[in-house]
Amino acid sequence: MTQTKPADHPEIQPRKVGVLIANLGTPDSYDYWPMRRYLNEFLSDKRVIDYPSWKWQPLLQSVILTKRPFTSGAAYKSIWNHDEGESPLMTITKAQTEKLRAALEKRYGERVVLDFCMRYGNPSTTSKLRALVDAGCDKVLFFPLYPQYAGATSATANDQFFRALMEEKAQPAARTVPPYFEDEAYLDALAGSVERAYEQIEVRPDTLVVSYHGMPIRYLTEGDPYHCQCQKSTRLLKERLGWSDDDITTTFQSVFGPEEWLKPYTVEEVARLAKAGKKNIAVIAPAFSADCIETLEEIEEEIREAFIEAGGESFTYIPCLNDDDAHIAALSGIIQRNLMGWVD
Missing domain, CATH: 3.40.50.1400 (Rossmann fold)
Structure with a gap:
């Protein structure tokens, strides 16, 4: 007997597998307030600065975040991609994403959806995970782009991914990619x-x-x-x-x-x-x-x-490997191995 869903039932997307690559993050601008928001999020992360909040936060809010947005903003301004209105990290991550997306589409077609997020700043991990779930992904592979593991990089990116999972009503199955410095x-x-x-x-x-x-x-x-x-x-x-x-x-x-x-x-x-x-x-x-x-x-x-x-x-x-073809091939291979059993 064929069952039909009610007329007001949310649209059901075909099941897919999501891949979410993650980098450290970037301020939205090198001006004072965007820099302050970014630095506040970054320097308030207990994986980065693990001092007790009662000791660290007064110093951070009253001294460091008063002065550091100016110096950090000047440093960002000196390297800023003014044509695109974004930091070089954002520009490069977008290029990596496009090439990885093309590589995975060639192998898997539309069964795998790839996107990127930032641990700090935008686009946030939560927003990008939500977009993958909305696109029909009931499995998500999370890939912090750090060859070597560190608590202040790989672990905090994973932490944020797990926090984002906690907000999902229909929580997808999840995997994380381990360090790949030996690949x-x-x-x-x-x-x-x-x-x-x-x-x-x-x-x-x-x-x-x-x-x-x-x-x-x-x-x-x-x-x-x-x-x-x-x-x-x-x-x-x-x-x-x-x-x-x-x-x-x-x-x-x-x-x-x-x-x-x-x-x-x-x-x-x-x-x-x-x-x-x-x-x-x-x-x-x-x-x-x-x-x-x-x-x-x-x-x-x-x-x-x-x-x-x-x-x-x-x-x-x-320079870093950025979107060099050999780098993209390496990252694509790592992704494919970690997708085994989910999609072949």
Whole structure:
């Protein structure tokens, strides 16, 4: 016996599988109030700053968020994509999304729907999950675009995804993608970007500085595996390139607050290298899947300046993998493996 739904029943979409890729986030503008909203959301995240609220929030609201939107806004303005009215991270993430969407459509047709969200700012995780559910997705694969796991990146993105799931009446089945720093195709793409960059440099760099976003050392002692995964990432890249230990070094950038962070600090290490006679260096930042404020402003401007002021001569920044075809192929392969059993 055929059953029909009532005339006023909500439209039922054909069942699909959703893929939601996630990046860190971006302010809507580099002006004061958009920057303040963005920084407030970011710096209020207990995964990022885990001090007790009674201790941290008065300082954040009365001092840091009074001054920092001006300095951070100026930094964003220096790299802003004025043609599109957005940050480079937003522009690149959109390009990655379009290419990944095309790759998945070629393999799965309309059975898989891919979109992107930001952990902080817009488009929010909640809004994009809701859009996937409204499109008929009863299964969702969530993919934080961080090769190495850290509580302040992968975990907080997953946290927000799970919070968004809690708001859904018809909650889809869910999976999250684990760290992918050991993925063969990803390593090939990363090594390829280094080799292409070196082919274009007139004088071979004395060393490649592999700069990762830092974190307090305390997080490592409390069990966060990020530092170990960064060290292994450098080793795997070195082996992929067939280099010696002298050709490559690991550093950490973006220190914030009074605590001791993972060392060596990139800004100090590049100056030390210059003073030690290594006048030509290249820098790469493999913890970022897309160029952003930490690479385009911090590395390209602040860290470069520290190297030159210390006597360095040639500083080459090797861009993130962004929407490079090899990178897209690697990410697409990771997605396909994590969709197994849901769609083949």
